Amino acid sequence: MDAVVATTSGPVRGTIEDGLTVFRGIAYAQPPVGPLRWAAPEPPVPWTEPRPAVSFGPAAPQPRPDGIVGDIFSPAFPSGEDCLSLNVWTPDPQATGLPVFVWIHGGAFLFGSGADDLIDHGSFARSGIVFVSINYRLGMDGYLYVEGDENAGNYGTLDQIAALRWVRANIAAFGGDPERVTIGGESAGGTAVAALLAAPAARGLFVRAIAQSAYPEPLLSPDSGRIVARELESRLGVPAGDLAALREVREWHPRDVTTVVRELFEDVANRDATHYGAEIAAQMNPLMPIVGGEVLPSRPVEAGAAGELADVDLLIGTNRDEFRIVFALGMMSVDDATIDAVFEATFPGRGAEALATYAAGRPGSSRLDLLAALETDRSYRVGSTLLADAHARHRPGSTWFYRFAWPSTAFDGQIGAAHAVELPFVFDALGTPMAEALTGPGAPQPLADDIHRAWVAFITTGDPNHDGLPTWPAYDHAKRRVMELGSGHRVVAAPDADELALWIGDEEGR
Template sequence: MTAAPPPISPSGSGPRAGRPAPPYADTVQGTLRGAHEQGVAVFRGIPYAAAPVGARRFRAPEPPERWEGVREAVDFGPTAPKRPYAPPLDRLLPDPEVPGDGCLNLNVWTPSPARTGLPVLVWIHGGSLLHGSSAVPLYDGAAFARDGVVCVSVNYRLGIEGFGVFPDAPANRGLLDQLAALGWVRDNIAAFGGDPDLVTVCGESAGAICIGALLAAPRSRGLFRRAVLQSGVPSAVSVAAGRRTTGLIARRLGVAATARALAAVGPAALLAAQTEVTGGGSPLTGGHAFRIVVDGDLLPRDPDAALRDGAASGVGLLMGANTEEYRLWFVPSGLTERLSRTKLRLALLKFRVPGATARTYRANRPGATPGELLGALATDLLLRVPLNRLADARGAAPAATHLYEFGWPSPVLRLGACHGLEIGFVFDNLAGPDAVALAGEDAPQELADAMHAAWIRFAATGDPGWPAWDASRPVMRFGPGTPELVRAPRDDELRGWPPYR
């Protein structure tokens, strides 16, 4: 971050008397002027790639253009084309929309006065690869900057524009966008006081799944030193499987399932068809969705298998999930009460849950409804089991692995320790409206202090403050109550799942 020169902006305005001069930063593309907010400097809407419109709509990201003079960087940039969450989740998960074409932009929060050599945390948002943006208020990075970490939040292409699979366009374009953003961080973050060799990439849900893929992608080497996976595991599908959702959308529109044909469809019509095809499912109940694919280029093989075989063994990992992830989808929809014992048995058969495993879960949860039992099993099958197994596989890795569990139960709508609830604690943003929507007005600040401090320590040193994973299986449990280290929590349940084949 540079000292303020005489302002030379299109408006010609300068700092008002009695107020500090706005912060400036000199990037490869040109000079930015940000703002002082909450005691830190913030720069928003910075383009890290050219606008993905016209001929660029389904291409890999291309470098942004340079600009002359000083570019204002106070407001959030455009968000990727998307639709709001469907009811009732729209009330719990605000998803702002900022119009415009240049959605490949990012934001930076950094300490003020300026410092140098600081750790950097790059946030990749979740949203099932369909929703979300860096403009979500919950992701405000001021608390990280306040505590000495440069925070960067990133937009990337979503839905069919980011993850549709075509024969005439590169796959995993949303991932390519994230790589371009990380390349921008490498080349420019020193101008904001950050150390490009001390970058931690962090994400939740689909953001964590993306990070799992980035860890396994050879092109990401050297772009980050550490990674945080919150409520998401490394996973990908074949190109053939990835094409199914794209094909269904093209069929609804009456066009060929090619990038060339879909490029002629307007964004509104494309989003409408996308919503019709992908609506009605969830990460736990399934349905048509967009997935990362093993394309043989960016991703040579399945990321989970690659990481268990030693890929990214030199990258430190912090991973975990929430105790009752399922409740975000099951409770508002009424599935916890509506699911019958017969449907539970059918679901157990579909997911090949061993009978002894189901009995263990039932015995550990006396009084649970069939929906609650299915939710607990699904949460562990999709998140906790693969995270534990990845940690086991990295036992001899040169970089440490740390696991956590978030267990504080929200009183809002009986959501409990549901999916996404921990984000407000990690960002120390409990007073924000979207945090209150999930956690209520009396969420424990002391738990946010502890969790936020752990993420700060991990970004700075690689040690969040508890022992690394080993044969004793240490897990830091954040709530209910005071954070505590637990060894091998609920191992009787984990041992009931069949091993990898």
Template sequence: MRPVLATSHGLVHGVTGPAGIACFKNIPYAAAPTGPLRFAPPQPPPAWDGIRDAGTHGPTAPQAPYPPPMDRLLPETLVPGEDFLNLNVWTPDPAGRLPVVVWLHGGAFTNGTGSLTGYDGTAFARDGVVLVTLNYRLGAEGFLHLGSGDTAGANPGLLDQIAALTWVRDNIASFGGDPDRVTVSGQSAGAMSIGALLTMPAAKGLFHRAALQSGAAHHTLSPASAALVAARLASILGVPPTRPDIAAVPVEQLLAAQLQLRGEISARPDPALWGEAALNLMPFEPVVDHDTLPRTPRDAIAEGAAAGVDVLVGCTADEFRLYTVPSGLGALVTDDLVERTATTYGLPPGAGVAAYRAAFPGASPGELFAQLATDWFYRLPALRLAEAQARHGARAFVYEFAWPSPAFDGALGACHALDVPFVFDNLADPAFAPLLGDTPPQPIADSMHAAWVSFATTGDPGWPAYGEPHRAVHRFAAAPATSRDPHGELRALWDDVR
């Protein structure tokens, strides 16, 4: 018999899968963001009569497909429709009082969905955790901001996430979840979103732990940078740079303009043209508008804005190789580009690259470039988040994922996004095959998934907390180990870089 459960807006009819796991898909947590609600904060969904079918995934947020070669490496599921502010729930026991994990997908704030088969929550539910995945607005629709004079507010995409977390608080008990034990978890843009949520007043109290994969609290736009991006977007669209004029543009035209804009930033990453977006090449991301996001998350967390929230945070060993190896960029990198990249990131001229050459002897210029970008974009933000939380009375646990992908003859290493199927214990999902190959190591998935379950359940993933002077980092690899301050000399090199 298909299970029927009650939400605050109506009854939902789910399905029962393997081992008695009940799944409910396409539950609206906010109204469709169309018409006057486009670019506006999320509003409650309308109630429905009868029993809503929750047996299949619903629409996904509008987005352009990944460009080659990423379209072959990163799985996508695109379903058209306006009611894409929906979520999915997996539960082993609707009568229980179980810990909850709310998953925020990645995709550089322009791609992704909570409906990927790889995010199937059966393994979490099997192990006693209620899992929730969701969609949120992407690109300009989620993160457009016209600068300091834009009083309409910013970050609808983050506000969507908060609306979903509010739905969890108000409804998850009906699905067997404990609203007082919610862990928000995410990867890449999802983890960067969590870095912002940790400091947003509207998110306070909606979650109690946070697990951040390959993203932390360092990548946001100022209103001035967001205004530069918005002005160029409006110019490409041929409309005035106002919210109503951009909101009147059809979705497909807006998506095409976003692609052109991102291409222009990548081709000419000049801070005078794009502000902070010139460094991380993401034109749409959380904006510090001094209202929804009052301060930069990096500074707010350093001063204790997220005090008391335990975190699990880390990255993969070779994050940036996903962007340099398949594209062929790594083979074009010169020693001069490595030096210019290091100094652009703020490392001391000469000495910065010399330290990396000493730490990675024999590395090619492309490999050094990828390592520098990995550390600046992912590793250092993770460590600084852990350090801040430890200083302010929370427990912080740091990890590194180091199993190398067999793709591209092993040149990808442990690249960005490779760890996701291990956390979900979904190695058999065909969508991950291009990165995982034919025989990914199940023991690593067993240990990594168990660590996330343990953290959500008890607050402890199974290794010592990070903090001075020990700085424990657990490495998920064929030979797992917990070490003290790995590559500490490089970490110290970045201490004066903010």
């Protein structure tokens, strides 16, 4: 069976699958090619006859990560520049007023797509929510700093805003309420959510936000954007600032561009930080949103401190062992001397004290585990905490913080509650191939029931509480109460406070 829905660009024909109505590969903008490369997205050219919306659109052009990371996260279908499409799962296109959840995929702003096993499972639509996943420009296409362009370094962010405008204009035709839109994402997707909270052009397009394992600090400055742009131009043999020449290379040598971008990411991870600057070294990511222009006037945490974030409800959190997956996969090799050096470089003059603080809070941990805890805090927890502090100060009673703590059995149990392990639980998609790669076999369904229900409750009401959890208090910057989600859910006040104080002080934000 199929179903036809009218959109502002033209009618689309989806399919009815297991009681859900699904539309895949709907264009929300024109392909960003020719003069639209490194430019704001333009609305689709209208059509009149129903277009089939039965297959996912191409993923954004991207390199494939090596090994199991690529096996888990890379899309299993073609990529291409005609990538500005979205997908909709709805319980009933004839309904009215259903809550809406727009998912922004992660992948370091370099890889990924709005389609994978977890997403296509359809669990949010089965829970009464109109679910939308989007593709957006990645890597050099999405985040190149173009000198003199007011949108420089934020073409991917503008794509996300264009998709949200499409949702506002069209989602009622799929049963959704344009006044009840929640945005969410994990990793780079969670960071994109943080950026959208601070983006003036995104105001009024959503009323709630979910940021999972985000890294909202530091994002990048125009100076960092210039360093990366000059590096890419040099590697591609293009004169500095020559956008016409760069577009020509992108047109005729797309594989060269993908190769150069991949090499740049690898180089940033392995070279002396002084070559690219402290901002890029802090995240080991040279292509991500740029702060300081029209799209993102200020960093999310700075905007929050000034009371300038979007006036929305916020669910935010991190995983207890985010960074352990990096070491379990052999993506970074370190010895004891390197660990000592990293602690000292992070806390000059206090490296040994900081290492002792982490060790005291984690008895029996290896030194490598202590480094993983440090990098978890640096990359995810500190920025998310500062953003939650700022949001809670200016919008009390509407901030909710979680820590995911269930230890995966995948990778011989070496990764703990690592980065992305919460995703199969959020999407209630245990048993899918992607889920088992992250959780190992036999992950507890009751935990997925509880976490998925919390997300559904928040999307529906702005409050994640339900009868399967202990009472989850709203987060405030004085007590920093966090819901720890694991085999035994519990509320923890200021978890690992001594470690956090190394980064932001005992009284920061309080």
